[in-house]
Amino acid sequence: MWISAGALAQVHKNAPPYLFINSREERMHAGREDFIRILNRFGIYSEVHTFKEAPHSFPQMDRWFLPTVNYIDHFLVKTLSTK
DSSP states (O other): OHHHHSGGGGOOTTOOOEEEEEOSOGGGGTTHHHHHHHHHHTTOOEEEEEOTTOOTTGGGSHHHHHHHHHHHHHHHHHHHOOO
16 A cells, blocks of 8 residues: 555656755655656656755755755746746
């Protein structure tokens, strides 16, 4: 049951675009590449940004706050803009 509840089982052809913003902690990236492969199979856009020097708790720290907001802003503009 836990497999069917996992994120990999929830990706489908109508899934939204995904933005991954990661820290340096590789163990926190578990499953990301598998998830992206499934997104790619469905032609769903995704972006990955990694702060190589950041700890896992980076969103709570001033140093990475504005860059994180900028990644989110650019992603939303790109994926939600009407053509």
